[in-house]
Amino acid sequence: MPAMIEIRDLTKTYGRVAAVRDVTFTAEPGRVTGLLGLNGSGKSTTLRILLGLTRPTSGTALINGKRYRELDRPLRHVGAVLEQGLSHPGQSGYAHLVTQALLGGIDRSRVGPLLEFVGLEDAAAKRTGDYSLGMRQRLAVATALLGEPNVLVLDEPANGLDPPGMAWLRELLRGHTDAGGTVLISSHLLAELEQVVDDVVIIGEGRILAAAPLAELAGTARLRIRGGDPVRLAEAYEKAGAAVAAEDDRLYVGGLTPEQAGDIALEIQVPVYELVAEAQHLEDIFMNANVAGAR
């Protein structure tokens, strides 16, 4: 079976607070899926349910077709890097990995090569309490890879990584998906994520605001239009099914090609002074989704 993550109709309420509401999305094999949201939007809750650390109020979160608790030898299916970090600061990186290997029923012979793989071979004997934040992230990634899982789940892995560390992580994740693995990564660092994700899931106040391939979201360039009668232009574009936002004397129009927008202006006899197709960055996509979600 291909490695994948399937979240369906997931809801989690804490008393009267709905941390996650009716969340549905999939993270597919061979692709890096980014789960994006502001603080408190429900990212961690979704990931914690996926990893069997929190019970959902309703709905399902499956890894390779099963709930985490139903997985036989879960570390062989899924490796996770969560925010809370490592438990024992007095242990060396090597000892930490050996302990985790033993707990997970994994041969300790994997530890040496893994330390090398994440670039910690020279720090293997050092106490993890003396590790830098970046080194701790590398060790957390090594821990996640212990069972050679085909699914990787990373909660805010970019925190604490410097630019070379980020480049290292990007390459590692790309290698994982090139080999057919699945990666789900949560973050609010949009510029960093933009360089690594294939698919984007935007979550706000516990709800999915957008879910699509990045290329599709970024490719739907919006048009910036300045014309003689913005009000009539906006009406005509909306009638044609476009999403229109006005700012000063400019309109931002989504869902039309430049040709369509020009033809419509000609039809209603409104002159156009400026018409620009703007490519969207992940940051714009994210902000637009949150603005639309708040309406």
Ligand SMILES: Nc1ncnc2c1ncn2[C@@H]1O[C@H](COP(=O)(O)OP(=O)(O)OP(=O)(O)O)[C@@H](O)[C@H]1O
């Ligand atoms: N154990 C809990 N008890 C009560 N409320 C909770 C609990 N865990 C999360 N929440 C609430 O659920 C909402 C979503 O929290 P969650 O941690 O999933 O967000 P997040 O997107 O991961 O944010 P962050 O980036 O800050 O970690 C928040 O309003 C939070 O206060």
